[in-house]
Amino acid sequence: MRISGSVAGWAIAAAMTVGLAAMPAAAKVVIKAGTEVNEKHPVGAGMQWFAKRVDELSKGDIEVKLFLGESLGKAREMVEGLQLGTIDYVTVTAGIVANFAPSHDFFSLPFLWDDGAHLQRVMDGPLSEDLAKSLDEVDIVALGYGTSGARQLYSSKTIGGLDDIKGMKVRTMEVPQIVETWKALGAIPVPVAFAEVYQALQTGVVDGAESSFLGWISMKHYEPAPKGYRINYIDSGRAYMLSKSKAQQIGPERVAILRQATQELIKRVADEYERQDNEAAEKVKSLNAEVIVLDTKPFREAVKPVYEKFKPSLGPKVFERVEAARQP
Numbered sequence: 001m002r003i004s005g006s007v008a009g010w011a012i013a014a015a016m017t018v019g020l021a022a023m024p025a026a027a028k029v030v031i032k033a034g035t036e037v038n039e040k041h042p043v044g045a046g047m048q049w050f051a052k053r054v055d056e057l058s059k060g061d062i063e064v065k066l067f068l069g070e071s072l073g074k075a076r077e078m079v080e081g082l083q084l085g086t087i088d089y090v091t092v093t094a095g096i097v098a099n100f101a102p103s104h105d106f107f108s109l110p111f112l113w114d115d116g117a118h119l120q121r122v123m124d125g126p127l128s129e130d131l132a133k134s135l136d137e138v139d140i141v142a143l144g145y146g147t148s149g150a151r152q153l154y155s156s157k158t159i160g161g162l163d164d165i166k167g168m169k170v171r172t173m174e175v176p177q178i179v180e181t182w183k184a185l186g187a188i189p190v191p192v193a194f195a196e197v198y199q200a201l202q203t204g205v206v207d208g209a210e211s212s213f214l215g216w217i218s219m220k221h222y223e224p225a226p227k228g229y230r231i232n233y234i235d236s237g238r239a240y241m242l243s244k245s246k247a248q249q250i251g252p253e254r255v256a257i258l259r260q261a262t263q264e265l266i267k268r269v270a271d272e273y274e275r276q277d278n279e280a281a282e283k284v285k286s287l288n289a290e291v292i293v294l295d296t297k298p299f300r301e302a303v304k305p306v307y308e309k310f311k312p313s314l315g316p317k318v319f320e321r322v323e324a325a326r327q328p
């Protein structure tokens with residue numbers, strides 16, 4: 001039986017259609033992303049937006065799966081996961097990153113920044129390129145740097161100035177620069193895990209604590225320590241990073257999408273930090289607590305020995321760039 005050309009052509013086309021339908025669609029790229037904070041934190045809220053933004057920019061080609069609140073491990077463990085390729089994307093404070101790339105050590109120095117905008121001007125300049133190179137050497141791709149919010153002091157004690165801090169037992173993070181800072185201020189630094197700070201304040205193990213006002217309120221530290229002192233003494237920065245092995249796997253175009261979304265995320269996080277910090281200062285009024293602004297000029301003078309101790313290992317370039325970015 002002879003088959004007409006039109007029928008034969010239809011049969012071939014139908015067969016091709018069936019064949020194409022049987023082929024699986026190109027799989028989307030999945031990015032496993034972790035951070036140490038929860039969904040209410042400025043970074044946690046921002047990461048939820050980031051996942052949607054990446055989906056939008058990639059037109060559905062990249063899916064970001066979020067793991068918040070240390071569900072992939074502690075901050076340091078997540079950075080190790082980047083190196084091993086078991087985690088794709090991580091954002092943690094830059095002080096943690098210093099354990100892998102010592103070039104990041106300067107973030108934990110006291111009174112380094114005038115404000116968050118000053119930090120961002122520096123991070124938008126050539127210093128971030130130097131930091132990125134140091135991370136590349138340990139198999140991590142830096143996608144950007146931003147604020148992690150300013151850290152303050154809170155206590156049940158009345159503090160009018162630097163003299164009132166002398167001899168105080170102050171809870172600190174277990175970071176050398178931070179410990180040395182409080183020693184220079186005349187306090188007795190007592191490293192305490194953040195989850196244990198409430199009890200330490202309540203039982204008198206410490207007289208006060210250094211943290212953000214967001215942490216002060218969210219952990220109810222205002223109950224044993226109702227006086228919050230705004231000193232803005234450290235912004236330890238935040239690094240946004242991609243696993244180098246993942247970057248090689250997904251290619252430069254997708255990395256560019258993640259970088260663009262990260263840069264937008266950094267701006268959103270900074271705005272949210274400012275909003276929540278201002279909101280916290282107002283909220284304490286209804287919690288029988290108060291916020292007091294201290295003159296930090298004497299504090300800045302007192303911590304100069306901390307710079308003398310750590311500056312040689314960091315080199316002059318870092319500080320030159322920080323100073324150049326100050327507003328007149």
